[in-house]
Amino acid sequence: xxxxxxxxxxxxxxxxxxxxxxxxxxxxxxxxxxxxxxxxxxxxxxxxxxxxxxxxxxxxxxxxxxxxxxxxxxxxxxxxxxxxxxxxxxxxxxxxxxxxxxxxxxxxxxxxxxxxxxxxxxxxxxxxxxxxxxxxxxxxxxxxxxxxxxxxxxxxxxxxxxxxxxxxxxxxxxxxxxxxxxxxxxxxxxxxxxxxxxxxxxxxxxxxxxxxxxxxxxxxxxxxxxxxxxxxxxxxxxxxxxxxxxxxxxxxxxxxxxxxxxxxxxxxxxxxxxxxxxxxxxxxxxxxxxxxxxxxxxxxxxxxxxxxxxxxxxxxxxxxxxxxxxx
Ligand code: SF4
Numbered sequence: 354x355x356x357x358x359x360x361x362x363x364x365x366x367x368x369x370x371x372x373x374x375x376x377x378x379x380x381x382x383x384x385x386x387x388x389x390x391x392x393x394x395x396x397x398x399x400x401x402x403x404x405x406x407x408x409x410x411x412x413x414x415x416x417x418x419x420x421x422x423x424x425x426x427x428x429x430x431x432x433x434x435x436x437x438x439x440x441x442x443x444x445x446x447x448x449x450x451x452x453x454x455x456x457x458x459x460x461x462x463x464x465x466x467x468x469x470x471x472x473x474x475x476x477x478x479x480x481x482x483x484x485x486x487x488x489x490x491x492x493x494x495x496x497x498x499x500x501x502x503x504x505x506x507x508x509x510x511x512x513x514x515x516x517x518x519x520x521x522x523x524x525x526x527x528x529x530x531x532x533x534x535x536x537x538x539x540x541x542x543x544x545x546x547x548x549x550x551x552x553x554x555x556x557x558x559x560x561x562x563x564x565x566x567x568x569x570x571x572x573x574x575x576x577x578x579x580x581x582x583x584x585x586x587x588x589x590x591x592x593x594x595x596x597x598x599x600x601x602x603x604x605x606x607x608x609x610x611x612x613x614x615x616x617x618x619x620x621x622x623x624x625x626x627x628x629x630x631x632x633x634x635x636x637x638x639x640x641x642x643x644x645x646x647x648x649x650x651x652x653x654x655x656x657x658x659x660x661x662x663x664x665x666x667x668x669x670x671x672x673x674x675x676x677x678x679x680x
Contacts, residue, residue: 356402356599356603356604356605357599357601357602357603357604357605357606357607358388358390358402358403358599358602358603358604359387359388359402359403359404359405360403360404360405360406360409361400361401361402361404362387362400362401362402362404362412363394363398363399363400364379364398364399364400364401364416364421365398365421365425365428365429366397366398366399366421366428366567367420367427367428367445367448368430368432368436368441368444368445368448369397369430369431369432369433369434369436369441369444369566369567369568370432370441370564370565370566370567371399371564371565371567372563372564373554373557373558373562373563373564373565374419375419375420375421376550376553376554376564376565377550377551377554378415378418378419379391379399379401379419379550380547380548380550380551380554381415381547381551382401382412382415382416383401383402383547383550384547384548384551386401386404386405386408386411386412386415387401387402387403387404387408387547388402388403389403389546389547389548390402390403390544390546390547390603391544391545391546391547391550392543392544392545392599393540393543393544393545393567393571393572393573394543394571395569395571396431396460396569397431397432397434397567397568397569398567399567402599402603424448424449425453426448426451426452426453426454426455426459427445427448427449427451428448429448429451429455429459429460429461430444430445430447430448430460430461430462430463431460431461431462431463431471431474431476431569432444432462432463432465432471432566433462433463433464433465433467433469433470433471433568434469434471434535434537434566434567434568434572434574435465435467435468435469435532435533435535435566435574436463436464436465436467437465439501440463440464440465440482441463443463443480443482443487443501443504443505444461444463444480446505447461447463447478447480447504447505447508448461450505450506450508450509459477460475460476460477461476461477461478461479461480462474462476462478462479462480463479463480463481464479464480464481464482465482466481466482466483466484468528468532469526469528469532469568469574470526471568471569474569476490477491477492478490478491478508478509479491480504480505480508482501483498485498486498486499486500486501486504487499487500487501487504489504489507489508491508496508526570527539527568527570527572527588527593528588529572529585529586529587529588530581530586530587530588531578532574534576534577535574535575535576535577536574536575536577536578536579536581536586537572537573537574537586538553538572538573538574538575538579538581538584538585538586539570539571539572539573539584539585539586539590539593540571540573540584540585541585541592541593541612541615541616542592542595542596542597542612542615542637543571544599544612545573549583549584552580552583553565553573553575553579553584556579556580557575557577557579559579560575560577560578560579561577562575562576562577562579563576564576591619591620591622591623591624592615592616592619594619594623594624594625594626594627595615595618595619595623595626595627595628595629596615596626596627596628596629596637596638596642597611597612597614597615597628597629597630597637598611598629598630598631598635598636598637599611599612599631600612600629600631600648601631601648604631604632606631606632606634607631607632607648608631608648608649608650608651609631609648609651609652609653609671610671611629611630611631611648612629614629614646614653614671614674615627615629617674617675618674618677621674621675623644623677625642625643625644626642626643626644627642627643627644627645627646628642628644628645628646628660628661629645629646629648629653630645630646630647630648630661631648632647632648632649632661633647633649633661633662634661634662635647635660635661635662638660638661639660640660641658641659641660642658642659642660643657643658644656644657644677645657645659645660645661645663646669646674647661647665649668651670651671652668652669652670652671653668653669653670653671653674654666654667654668655667655668655669655677
């Protein structure tokens with residue numbers, strides 16, 4: 354899709370993970386065909402930015418070679434980032450069961466019931482492993498629980514004859530650093546540079562990890578202890594309390610440099626959740642934040658305890674953001 358800095362290309366992984374070859378290929382695409390920036394999304398996908406129309410044939414050829422073009426629909430399944438082989442096989446089966454031509458926003462998730470639950474994320478179909486079996490949720494309604502071998506069929510038939518069970522959504526929780534045999538790595542605002550991704554691939558190869566897993570928290574998980582230089586591994590890092598969309602100049606709707614201003618806010622020691630949005634669309638965060646700054650005409654509208662579309666209480670120039678500390 355067109356964006357302020359060229360074409361933006363969204364790539365969906367199989368079962369929530371890219372192989373090292375795929376990740377290296379995507380880093381190369383970003384470096385040679387795009388502007389070197391890649392974004393991790395809240396639907397556990399990856400976006401390459403800044404491509405020119407003239408690069409589309411080369412892009413398609415490379416994505417095809419990497420196995421990232423076929424079965425678009427089947428890859429629209431989020432998987433919890435620590436899922437084991439059985440859960441990932443379930444995700445694959447669910448993806449393969451989805452008919453082509455679903456709306457682009459139709460999404461599914463499969464949660465393995467482990468310590469990094471994604472069961473609270475939005476999904477048209479959710480399969481969540483519990484001690485009693487696989488709980489099935491369709492269109493927000495829990496249909497019940499069934500055996501793992503029947504879960505996909507139960508979801509597609511929307512069967513109401515399952516053993517009744519409702520599981521409360523577990524708020525998604527980002528955890529970073531060492532997690533058993535995994536390492537969780539975050540990047541500010543979900544933005545990863547092509548050289549960073551290439552370095553991570555090399556580090557994974559040396560450490561024995563075979564893939565890079567994505568998550569709805571825009572953190573990456575790898576199945577080894579890897580060199581985390583350049584990544585955030587401290588869950589209390591102030592940058593992780595701030596969401597900021599790409600802003601200007603990357604997005605044509607923005608008149609403010611959201612991410613530069615967000616970094617300045619982080620350095621000022623704000624201890625609340627902050628959403629810096631280039632405009633009222635609020636792409637970076639759908640939940641309310643303690644402080645929301647909404648760009649318009651080169652200034653920010655200020656919203657407290659709300660969302661980007663809420664009424665602003667006043668406007669403030671970007672170079673006056675430090676005054677918000679005492680307000
Ligand atoms: S919130 Fe507005 S400025 Fe930011 S990425 Fe979305 S459309 Fe662009």
